[in-house]
Amino acid sequence: MTLDSLRTPAVLIDKARALRNLDRMQAAANARGIRLRPHSKTHKSPVVARWQFERGATGICCAKLGEAEVFAAAGTADIRLPYPINPSNADRVIALLDRTRLSFIVDHPAVARQWSEAMTRAGRTVEVLVKVDVGFHRCGIDPSAADAVGMIGTVAGLPGLNFRGLLSHAGHAYHAHSEEELRQMAEGEAATLRDLVARCRRAGVTIDEVSAGATPPARFSLQQDGFTEYRPGNYVYFDRTQMALGAATLDDCALTVLATVVSKPAKDRVIFDSGSKTLTNDGARGFTPALGYGLVLRDDMTADTNLLIERLSEEHATVKALNGSTNLEPGDRVRILPNHSCVVSNLVDQVWVLDGDLVEPLEIAARGRIT
Amino acid sequence: MTLDSLRTPAVLIDKARALRNLDRMQAAANARGIRLRPHSKTHKSPVVARWQFERGATGICCAKLGEAEVFAAAGTADIRLPYPINPSNADRVIALLDRTRLSFIVDHPAVARQWSEAMTRAGRTVEVLVKVDVGFHRCGIDPSAADAVGMIGTVAGLPGLNFRGLLSHAGHAYHAHSEEELRQMAEGEAATLRDLVARCRRAGVTIDEVSAGATPPARFSLQQDGFTEYRPGNYVYFDRTQMALGAATLDDCALTVLATVVSKPAKDRVIFDSGSKTLTNDGARGFTPALGYGLVLRDDMTADTNLLIERLSEEHATVKALNGSTNLEPGDRVRILPNHSCVVSNLVDQVWVLDGDLVEPLEIAARGRIT
Numbered sequence: 001m002t003l004d005s006l007r008t009p010a011v012l013i014d015k016a017r018a019l020r021n022l023d024r025m026q027a028a029a030n031a032r033g034i035r036l037r038p039h040s041k042t043h044k045s046p047v048v049a050r051w052q053f054e055r056g057a058t059g060i061c062c063a064k065l066g067e068a069e070v071f072a073a074a075g076t077a078d079i080r081l082p083y084p085i086n087p088s089n090a091d092r093v094i095a096l097l098d099r100t101r102l103s104f105i106v107d108h109p110a111v112a113r114q115w116s117e118a119m120t121r122a123g124r125t126v127e128v129l130v131k132v133d134v135g136f137h138r139c140g141i142d143p144s145a146a147d148a149v150g151m152i153g154t155v156a157g158l159p160g161l162n163f164r165g166l167l168s169h170a171g172h173a174y175h176a177h178s179e180e181e182l183r184q185m186a187e188g189e190a191a192t193l194r195d196l197v198a199r200c201r202r203a204g205v206t207i208d209e210v211s212a213g214a215t216p217p218a219r220f221s222l223q224q225d226g227f228t229e230y231r232p233g234n235y236v237y238f239d240r241t242q243m244a245l246g247a248a249t250l251d252d253c254a255l256t257v258l259a260t261v262v263s264k265p266a267k268d269r270v271i272f273d274s275g276s277k278t279l280t281n282d283g284a285r286g287f288t289p290a291l292g293y294g295l296v297l298r299d300d301m302t303a304d305t306n307l308l309i310e311r312l313s314e315e316h317a318t319v320k321a322l323n324g325s326t327n328l329e330p331g332d333r334v335r336i337l338p339n340h341s342c343v344v345s346n347l348v349d350q351v352w353v354l355d356g357d358l359v360e361p362l363e364i365a366a367r368g369r370i371t
Numbered sequence: 372m373t374l375d376s377l378r379t380p381a382v383l384i385d386k387a388r389a390l391r392n393l394d395r396m397q398a399a400a401n402a403r404g405i406r407l408r409p410h411s412k413t414h415k416s417p418v419v420a421r422w423q424f425e426r427g428a429t430g431i432c433c434a435k436l437g438e439a440e441v442f443a444a445a446g447t448a449d450i451r452l453p454y455p456i457n458p459s460n461a462d463r464v465i466a467l468l469d470r471t472r473l474s475f476i477v478d479h480p481a482v483a484r485q486w487s488e489a490m491t492r493a494g495r496t497v498e499v500l501v502k503v504d505v506g507f508h509r510c511g512i513d514p515s516a517a518d519a520v521g522m523i524g525t526v527a528g529l530p531g532l533n534f535r536g537l538l539s540h541a542g543h544a545y546h547a548h549s550e551e552e553l554r555q556m557a558e559g560e561a562a563t564l565r566d567l568v569a570r571c572r573r574a575g576v577t578i579d580e581v582s583a584g585a586t587p588p589a590r591f592s593l594q595q596d597g598f599t600e601y602r603p604g605n606y607v608y609f610d611r612t613q614m615a616l617g618a619a620t621l622d623d624c625a626l627t628v629l630a631t632v633v634s635k636p637a638k639d640r641v642i643f644d645s646g647s648k649t650l651t652n653d654g655a656r657g658f659t660p661a662l663g664y665g666l667v668l669r670d671d672m673t674a675d676t677n678l679l680i681e682r683l684s685e686e687h688a689t690v691k692a693l694n695g696s697t698n699l700e701p702g703d704r705v706r707i708l709p710n711h712s713c714v715v716s717n718l719v720d721q722v723w724v725l726d727g728d729l730v731e732p733l734e735i736a737a738r739g740r741i742t
Binding site: 008009010041063084085086087089108114133137138139140141142260262264265266269271273276281282311313314315316318329330331342343346348368370371 | 485508689
């Protein structure tokens with residue numbers, strides 16, 4: 001199929017750019033001897049995971065068991081869930097262990113004990129890592145808490161659990177205000193983990209793996225000592241937020257939304273057929289907050305900064321021409337760089353892989369697997 | 372199935388509440404002799420549309436042709452798209468005309484001409500209404516523009532188009548700051564349309580239908596003169612925004628998200644397994660802006676105002692206990708009233724219709740039909 005024949009809105013993936021992004025991150029990890037385990041949340045596709053494996057990825061991450069079930073069925077051999085899976089899902093974990101190497105995190109003593117009991121009852125063992133909060137203050141144990149090493153030691157000693165090590169996610173990097181702050185976050189994460197590893201080892205707790213991962217600080221994190229694994233997700237496609245965090249240039253961004261101008265109610269206002277059901281209401285983050293719900297691109301894929309996607313309804317983008325007028329007319333097509341590509345992938349049943357002017361459908365096999 | 376056996380997150384629909392909401396809106400429309408044509412965007416389900424038809428709805432609205440295709444296939448006989456469909460979709464419109472009564476809006480002279488040409492070429496006629504901007508400043512012609520009546524007359528005269536009348540959507544009602552402002556918006560919309568209808572009729576343009584619709588001002592709009600049709604959507608389920616706009620009480624809200632506490636990293640912080648992939652990042656609107664990404668409910672379905680859903684990641688809700696602690700522990704289940712129910716429906720392949728403690732799956736048949 002050709003690009004022109006697509007119904008809009010449609011999510012496009014520039015394959016050459018995506019592969020280049022994968023090559024670069026893999027090379028950066030290889031250069032430091034750090035295993036790369038991409039998070040599949042951004043693409044949710046075993047096909048794209050295969051591109052990552054072909055370049056040297058040692059496994060992937062999924063967020064939920066439902067996603068892991070899709071990837072395991074597609075033959076993915078090593079899946080890690082950096083998510084505090086509730087033990088009420090023990091039946092699903094046990095079923096998955098028959099199909100793939102599976103690991104997940106624990107960050108709460110009671111939950112770790114429940115998993116231990118469930119796995120012991122089933123006569124099985126599951127690999128776990130302890131999640132460490134390195135500053136995002138979402139999940140994870142507080143590494144400065146008096147009982148941090150004690151909690152890790154307890155998990156390491158529980159039957160039915162094969163304790164592998166520590167895992168962190170520097171999600172606060174998405175809120176960094178400068179390159180320097182981002183660098184400090186990357187250094188701080190590594191230092192926190194190195195210190196905790198040292199304390200664990202002094203206490204006799206074996207730490208085989210130290211896993212971190214996030215796209216914004218990757219360029220700094222992959223220079224640090226102490227990580228055995230890195231888990232970036234968004235880097236396959238990037239987006240407007242990653243540009244604003246210095247992690248990508250516009251030329252690196254591989255996911256765009258193709259939209260049609262469906263109305264021009266005023267000289268300075270056009271309406272695209274791509275609303276929050278495609279672009280999502282996620283705002284852009286970055287050193288300098290970018291306005292609007294995506295960056296409108298010209299035909300040559302440069303930014304059209306005259307057009308501000310001021311407001312989204314579910315099916316409409318209300319777009320203001322800042323200088324008072326635009327040449328766009330109903331029927332014209334535009335491409336939009338979204339603020340956050342992961343959530344865009346999740347909204348569509350398929351994306352279109354773009355190679356020149358030709359497009360091929362790619363099913364988002366793990367879309368909507370929320371449990 | 373029982374509620375306890377559901378994997379989380381899960382979207383629940385309280386059937387008794389939803390049917391009560393449908394009964395009330397239908398009764399209010401009937402009392403004024405106004406035809407009710409609910410927008411299906413909130414439920415995206417031909418099953419729920421059937422509940423609406425059984426109560427007297429004369430048709431439904433869909434936003435996109437893809438949704439109309441799903442509803443037409445399910446036997447829906449009368450579908451209106453209050454959306455400026457691009458004429459590149461003429462083949463799909465023609466195919467739909469064989470299956471259902473279909474109408475849509477135009478708000479741009481060039482687009483109207485393109486539709487006229489496409490339908491004339493095909494030897495067909497499609498019903499259209501002219502969309503009028505009553506203050507939301509999204510789509511629609513400016514009713515105060517010098518050429519407003521002229522544009523409507525031109526559309527009314529185009530071959531291949533069967534001009535039915537005018538259509539508006541008071542989307543700015545979602546931004547009202549008070550009951551009084553909302554009332555004024557409803558009155559203003561009706562007055563604008565009555566005035567435009569009068570000017571059209573003086574110019575010899577026949578107006579058979581005057582269609583408006585939005586849930587927040589419905590209680591005021593259905594008291595106005597001049598409408599032949601009303602098109603509320605959200606009223607079937609309501610949500611936290613409608614509560615904050617005075618359109619519903621908590622007891623009216625029929626859609627909730629069932630979530631599990633998956634971590635408790637601090638005494639004053641719990642993590643739910645329901646993130647932006649279920650609750651969406653839509654904020655709450657209303658007379659007094661409500662904070663957070665949904666209202667946490669206690670077991671008795673009253674609001675737990677101690678818990679603020681402070682931040683959403685895709686799979687995590689980071690919830691702060693405002694008074695410093697909460698009794699919730701990992702494994703506990705909570706129900707959450709989302710800020711915006713329409714977008715929640717769109718994120719899941721199925722919802723669960725709740726009748727007492729029993730649940731039955733309901734497919735969201737038109738989910739993801741974005742084109």
